Amino acid sequence: MIRTEELLLNVGPQHPSTHGVFRIIVKLDGEVITEATPVMGYLHRGTEKLAEDLNYTQIIPYTDRMDYVSAMTTNYVLCHGVEKMMGLEVPERAEFMRLIVMELQRIASHLVWWGTYLLDIGAMSPFLFAFRDREIIINLFNELCGARLTYNYMRVGGVKWDAPVGWIDKVREFIPYMESKLDEYHRLVSGNEIFLARIRGVGAYDAQTAIDYGLSGANLRSTGVDWDLRKAKPYSIYNRFEFDVPLGKNGDCYDRYLIRLEEIRQSLRILKQAVEQFPSSGDVMGKVPRVIRPPAGELYVGIESPRGEIGVHIVSKGKAEPYRLKFRRPSFVNLQILPKLLVGETMTNLITILGGIDIVVGEVDC
Template sequence: MLRTEEMLLNVGPQHPSTHGVLRLIVKIDGEMIVDAEPVIGYLHRGTEKLAEDLNYTQIIPYTDRMDYLSAMTNNYAIVHATEQLMGLEIPERAEYLRVIVMELNRIASHLVWMGTYLLDVGAMSPFLYAFRDREEILNLFNELCGARITYNYMRVGGVKWDAPPGWIEKVGTFVEYMKKQMRDYHALITGNEIFISRTKGVGVYSKELAIQYGLSGANLRVTGIDWDLRKKQPYSIYSRFEFDVPTGKTGDLYDKYLCRMNEVVESLKIIEQAVNQFPEGGSIMGKVPRVLRVPEGEIYVGIESPRGELGCHIVSKGKDKPWRLKFRRPSFYNLQILPVLLKGENISNLVAILGGIDIVLGEVDC
């Protein structure tokens, strides 16, 4: 009788497939994963604590650095919460600009996910195509707000920059271009036999489990639950646009891929409508007092970031700084299900399942 024993395998924190600085302690029996424990905190910067000593405008650049793949939605979470607490009115033009940039950012984020995920499961070229198209979005952002990743674009009461001349038309052109690209992506990936055999039937979980673990975003919708905060608790001007919420059927990784690809299509729909309805003139900044003093009170707002429900909880004591600020970061909550999913899986599926969750470590550790 051959003596066998379990082995501890350390994955990360510096590992290309952990999408940042996530460390996993994996207990394996041969090639089977017996137990997996994520170790997080390598990118912790204490944003929430730092924010207690910053005024509301100063917090915005810090939120850029949480979910650095979709900084626009982070910007929006903090300014939206502050505006709600102050009861501010936002000019139309600013709202439209916000929606356009948030949806563009959602597409950019999903493109990064798609590219890196395909890289994780062993395909090289989709990554290059995805980054080529993401570059178009980043160039648009660069023109609009002068940065490619850390935008610092939104302000309490509006946005920092108006669209430069011709920018809205450029967005319209991009939407048309991206629609064509989606066909290419489906031809390139969706029918690929290797990709299908790596992802179909892998990493399945039930609706109940997803709800128990507080999953949100595509990770929740893939199980068939129709839950999108843009529809369920409409914020900004999302109620004006027509779009569907793509859901999955089986809840496997292949479904997650399709779900996110369809979300890109829905985002394109929203941008198209927003570009068509874009108001001619108007202010981009509402009536905001010179020093932002937020009235005493508490508020929680949740918005739909590319990864799920991004919540912002502000406790204000009437000062120009929050007394306590808490972010509900979707990646952090979505990551909690990982040990459950990995148990009993083959080690080769580890990266595929981890990648499918779509975490951003800047957001997990905050």
């Protein structure tokens, strides 16, 4: 007779579909997973420990490198936390620049997610389309702050650079272009029968599980829970703009897919309004003391990054360096549900589910 054994497979740290150096030890019975254990820490760079020796402006380049796909939101959460602690006022033009940049970043991040997710599932062309469009956004950022990926753009009290001449017009032109591309992407992929068969009903969980596991972002909203920090706890000037928060029903990968694409559309909507209301003059940096010293105390603040809730917990003793700086990273928390979702799934669905959670390993490991 045939003797079957359980196979221990290492979806190893070097793998094109794990979105970074991330390892899953999988126990297989044939093709069905019986147990999955994620192992991480391959990209742990000790940002939190380093931050205890650096002052806040010096930490900002480090935050870029944590969630490198969505660096602007990570920059922002640190600056926002320190500004709240010190009670600083950010000038309006700076707030607009921040919002425009964060929404562009959200679109760029979702494009990366879309392209790589479909690449993992097996489709090659959406990847190239997504990166072509992301290249436009990256070039806009390049013109704005001089870097394509690690921007170091936000400062405590404002932003570093003002928009160069003609930049806002370029953003304005980008919006209808991206809207037409988004429709094209839907035509390309969202109706594709093979794609639907692979993704519908996969990795489903209900709202109570999602809340218990502390999921955030599209992972939480795919179950129908209406929790978007831009609306629930508004920060920056989000309360001036109208936008919807897409919600799902079943909590499966297909809902997350549709929600993220719809979030691109809503981001374009916010951008359109922001570009209309952009103040024509103003400072981009508020009145900030020479040395940034938040008063003693602690603070936790969270904002909505493309992956979920990114938060920073600052404990300060009144010095120029933080006493303890802890980042609440969405990818880290969202990944906890992976072992639970994978039990009973096939190996092919492992990649689908992992991609649907949208992790960036730089953030998982901090």
